[in-house]
Amino acid sequence: MTQRHVDSYEPPVILPSGDQAISVEFAAEISERVNGQVYALADALTASPPAWMNELVPAYRSLLVQYDAFQVDFDVVAAELRERVAAVYPATGARDHRQRTVYELPVAYGGENGPDLEAVASQARLSPEDVVRIHSGVNYRVYMIGFSPGFPYLGGMDERIACPRLATPRTRVPAGSVGIAESQTGVYPNASPGGWQLIGRTPVRLFDQSENPPSVLQPGHYVRFLPVDSDEMSRIEELVAGGEYVIKSTALSA
Numbered sequence: 001m002t003q004r005h006v007d008s009y010e011p012p013v014i015l016p017s018g019d020q021a022i023s024v025e026f027a028a029e030i031s032e033r034v035n036g037q038v039y040a041l042a043d044a045l046t047a048s049p050p051a052w053m054n055e056l057v058p059a060y061r062s063l064l065v066q067y068d069a070f071q072v073d074f075d076v077v078a079a080e081l082r083e084r085v086a087a088v089y090p091a092t093g094a095r096d097h098r099q100r101t102v103y104e105l106p107v108a109y110g111g112e113n114g115p116d117l118e119a120v121a122s123q124a125r126l127s128p129e130d131v132v133r134i135h136s137g138v139n140y141r142v143y144m145i146g147f148s149p150g151f152p153y154l155g156g157m158d159e160r161i162a163c164p165r166l167a168t169p170r171t172r173v174p175a176g177s178v179g180i181a182e183s184q185t186g187v188y189p190n191a192s193p194g195g196w197q198l199i200g201r202t203p204v205r206l207f208d209q210s211e212n213p214p215s216v217l218q219p220g221h222y223v224r225f226l227p228v229d230s231d232e233m234s235r236i237e238e239l240v241a242g243g244e245y246v247i248k249s250t251a252l253s254a
Contacts, residue, residue: 012037012085014078017064020054022077024063024085030155034061035143037089039219044088050080058219060143060153100252102139102222105187105202107178108233109135113201116166120180120197124161134158135199136225139252140185142217150189150207150215154223157185169195176202178225187223189215200225203237204247222252 017023024041027034042058045065052072057064067077109132110117121128140154147153162183170193173179177188179196188194189207202225206216217223228236239245 011089012062014081016074020069021064021066022074022081024065024081026061028061030060030143032141032155035141035155036220038063041085041088044084050077052077058144059146060155100220100222102224102250102252103217104224104226104248104250105178105204106228106232106236107136107200107202107225108230109200109227113233114178114199116179116197117199120161120163120199123163126160131161131199132227134161135180135185136227139222139224142219142221142223144219145215145217147186148188148190148192149209150217152186152206152215152217152221152223154185154187155183157183159183163197165195166197169193173198174201176204176206178202200227203233203240204245205240216247 013025015023015025024038026037038058038061042056042063045053045056050067052067053065054068055066057066065077065081108114110128117128117131121131124131126134135157138156138158140156142152143155144153145151157180161180163180165181172191173188173194173196175188175191177194177196177198178200179186179188179194179198181196186196187202187206188196189205204216207214236245
């Protein structure tokens, strides 16, 4: 799928997904508007949940609705979801009314913090400095959280620095690593295996299960990466370790 903006509303398609879930599929493309429609429906269902609903799993362009098959069958769930969709979306479509907040994440690019920066630059036929400039020059939308707790899938990356995943994933990626996979970028909140190309690392903690919510970044938020040198990286790491670092954030106009 490609990332592009859409201006018109397309009614979603409702499809079975196993014997206890339904997928509400919106337009077959990645865009802020379509993603906003996904979360508008998710918010409406969360605010007034049907008795049969178990869980919602939002994604780039679809919403998975898990239901209790012992209470209700597929046809009833599908019919109610069609009614909910019609109530949420007028003919002109729905807009994402969540607060648009940009979180600024300091990142040390390259070296041991970004071991794949040189390879990404080589593939893109750019200098490492150009890759950093391009990567840090965009407000990225958090389209979804997945893969591991708190992992933000960020859309809007410049196609000039797009690159494939590693042929052989690493068995351990350090927490805070900033990676690229195809036309996506993201941040590993915790140490884990992973196959994304690593170009930098942030010392900011993005997931803490003792907090509510545990994930700092939420769908609909935006991220801006701020390049920092090794001295600033060390200073921020000390503040984070002492619980004194506060992530800078600003509100975007609608």
